[in-house]
Amino acid sequence: MDHQGDQDQVPSAPSTPVTPGTPGAPLFGGFRPDKGGNASRKSLLKSFKCFSVEDWGAMEDGTVLPKVSCALSPPPVSLARRVGAEFIGTLLLIFAGTATAIVNQKTGGSETLVGLAASNGLAVMIVILSTGHISGAHLNPAITIAFAALRHFPWKFVPVYIGAQVVASLCASFLLKWIFHPIMSGGVTVPSGSHGQAFALEFLITFFLMFVVTGVATDTRAVGELAGIAVGATVMLNILVAGETSGGSMNPVRTLGPAVAANNYEAIWVYLTAPILGALCGAGAYSAVKLPVENGDNHDKPALTRSIRR
Template sequence: MTKNIEGSINEVNDIELEEGSVPKSDKKGDAWASAAFVTLAQKLFAEVLGTFFIIFTGCGSVVVNKLYDGIVTFPGICVVWGLIVMVMIYSVGHISGAHFNPAVTITFAIFRRFPWKQVPMYIAAQLMGSILASGTLALMFDIPEKDYFGTIPAGSPWQSFAMEIVISFLLMFVISGVATDNRAIGELAGIAVGMTIMLNVLVGGPISGASMNPARSIGPAIVKHVYKGLWVYIFGPPIGTIAGAFCYNLIRFTDKPLREITKTSSFLRSVSKD
């Protein structure tokens, strides 16, 4: 997300940046707080941290629920996944764009909203975060094989494959709407994406584990050496996210002038006018 998941917050004067560029800061004191001077290394570190805490918290809720007699409950796990994604979007979205997901990174690159040259590094950072989080959980808890916290198809692999495509489609459709369209309320992007994750886990969790993210499935698989049905989670989410972004782009276009469109692009801006 070159514009970031919080891109609408930081856009000023409706200036659209070229691919891969960063806005210039007019205030010297904002040097380390804005995207203008954030180095690639800082972005990658933010992706590692964000992915780490998403996997650690989300998969951790699964581990605790299995080891402690269902104390978290399935609805609780759904809420945890949604909340941690929302929290990390608001925490580091202004630094790295808050991808945390190779499928999202690839999709944004395909639709020219992220530079291709950074894609391999972002994916490597996301995988590193997932592996570190999975390793941390494995060290903290004595997890038997039956309590595996990764994703395995509950039934037919093709059923799970279809489910991953559908829920990943919805996720990327929402991301495209709230994070890349100036007409959306950018300040609420984290809430919208987090709620989508929660709903997807609620529906798809019992079928496929509701990965929506190759890194989420690959990390636990590598740490615990469980590779059953892993192809479902490597290929399903990217297919879904690409299709979701494509469909949103079909309805994105409008004949309204830019000045009229951007009047409602910011929730905070509209409140301040009232």
């Protein structure tokens, strides 16, 4: 019987450029099982790539063994899966952050600023760790635009990602409006001081956030596996600093969805412009101070590697 058909490889969907850690690259590797034993083994071998060989050193018995560092390339992820994961991740983030603010208003401030900061930070961390390997877990149009500007994300996918983020924000906000009606105003981020003060704070805290995100997501020397913790902690810190004054949005869709649901558009221009400008500057700042690539081979290595020594 002819088994030639079993070995044919199904063309994979075009994959966007990935970066280590998140957003933009898998946090954890994995394999997609293929039907047919021969095809599965062949695709597995093709994904197994070695990128360095060096001497291990003398062993106790005097022999010298080679050390081979190899990587298992992650399987391609379709755009539909990426957008679906981005939608669900943004939905969870907006739902958790906005719901905490609404409950805080309903209970007379029982959540406190620390609780609000912790809720948003934990939501970001959870989403990055659970969906970062699928979509990159941008969750924020400002981050998506900044990554595209630095050529870490294709511009052609930017409208699709931002569309998913906006729709997820609206869905989460109207769901909360239905659950907690008529108490919804607590979830809207509005400045308690002047608009200029709110703009400055939103710009700065988004600058700091994007600086951290760019470091853990684009630099192969950063600990990408801890990206969720680093980014979540940064979000929590930023809200502790700016939450009382500007609401600590850092995200246009964090403000847009609740504003539409509550019909409250006070100073919305601040939250639609300052985070985007801050993210662009933060990403550019990290790129400016980033350590130079040694031997020019840092970007030739797979975005996520599992070191196998034998």
